[in-house]
Amino acid sequence: MDWAYFLQQLINGLTLGAIYGLIAIGYTMVYGIIGMINFAHGEIYMIGAFHSLITFLICQAAGISGILPLTLLLMLFVSMVLTSIYGWGVERVAYRPLRGSFRLAALISAIGMSIFLQNFVQISQGARVKPMQPLVEGGITLMESANFDVQLSYMQIVIIVLTFVLMVVFSLLIAKTSLGRAQRACEQDRTMAGLLGVNVDRTISTTFVMGAALASVAGMMVTLYYGVIDFYIGFLAGVKAFTAAVLGGIGSLPGAMLGGLLIGLIEAFWSGYLTIEYKDVATFGILVLVLIFRPWGLLGKPEVEKV
């Protein structure tokens, strides 16, 4: 066994998994609080990627793209803010009017929203693949062997560290602050939370905003990591992140992160050792298996039917 090759796949898988995890949090939080799958979430991630690219181009035009930390921070900040507005708007326009309606209505509305956003970006930004120049270059060589050098690029370090920091911050937000407490209360009993003075509508909006902000970070990371984006990247990434959320146990925040990492690792190892063409088959095969054998996921709680 070639350990160098294994280590490289592990690093690649963790990077990919961190990105999936960030998107999966949006699915899992929205599912937790209103019990629906926000299928437009992948599109939000794609829009986040576009926002970061556009911000970069503006920075370049303004001549400040040479100052790398400033550019990166601006990209992160602008992309998070603008994408959050999209997340808020999607909830306001497509889901809130349907909240009292049957569950399928919101789901269909989500799919409609997803198609709308995809086409909106396709028309407004063009259908061609958008290139992004690499901003964070270089890396560390961890290990050298006869035919293979293990590389950990600085970009991968940025992705993994940033994801970790965001995870900690969001976990604290949910566990410690009154906003997080209100979110958990709404998750369990929205009516009762409202009776205790919690503004349920605003809490749900905040959840969408938080999910969108995290997805936009994922979008920016992908833009910088792969260097190409187009209007269609949201679909596959969205469905994979959804798989990650289901695998981890939908509704569970640590579950989403764990599921994301696992899906990233599975994809990396499958591509590395088996066939790269079948990596999506592997991922969605897992979705099917989880749904059949453990629908509540790894960290979720099985729903106990009360008699």
Add this chain to the structure above:
Amino acid sequence: MTDNKLLEVEHLTMRFGGLVAIDNLSFNANKREITAIIGPNGAGKTTVFNCLTGFYVPTEGRLTLHAEDGPRLLERTEGFRIPRNNGVARTFQNIRLFTGMTVLENLIVAQHNRLMEASAFSIAGLFNLGSYAKAEKEAVEKAKFWLEKVGLYEQADWNAGNLPYGSQRRLEIARAMCTDPSLLCLDEPAAGLNPRESAELNILLQSIRDDQGVGCLLIEHDMSVVMQISDHVVVLDYGKKIADGDPEAVKNDPAVIRAYLGEEEDDELPPEVAADLHLDPKAH
């Protein structure tokens, strides 16, 4: 007398399509009093609560809450604003605690608004800044006060869902009180309690009335609770008020007895049927 009014219900009517659930109901509930609403099943008691707490918008009528900062029209207030600033708090017939949270957290969620104001929409909360830390400390103090009051101090870190039934009921009342209400609406708080727990509940409610100065509105089927602790009883039947007064007067009101026990059935039977029944009671 007028400045003692806490809740004024005037000509409240609630229709669901053709069904009239509440028909022109008017009554008052006073400060520092326990007002019981009683009546047979389906009389519209819970509907009154649903109108008061913003679940239903009444078809007609006015609901005025005389809180400390002046009168408020409840039927024009959005649901989640009703509990704010010494508003209305409520419990349900079935227990609706946040079972996935600890006992203490249940009580802190009820103080969400004050904490939210102090934390500048949670940003200060995340960094544990001074104003928020202080507000949170106060919230915990208040929660502890109520935990002690309902005898659950030791169980503060339990999952609320793991408490025994009677304790869950008391926790619900404590949670409602943590919103600092001026009116507390209790929907059958004694349901499912054993006699001892029920007696403890009486003491708790009397203390809420006398020590906290909060007006209570109580729906209850357990007549011993109603007769012992309420200062004022309103009786509903088919959405109409049939009696209103102190417990003793209501108990002896013929209209109330009729609503609970029904009319003398025999008088309404056709004479031949009645005759049959009396002639041959062992038939069938």
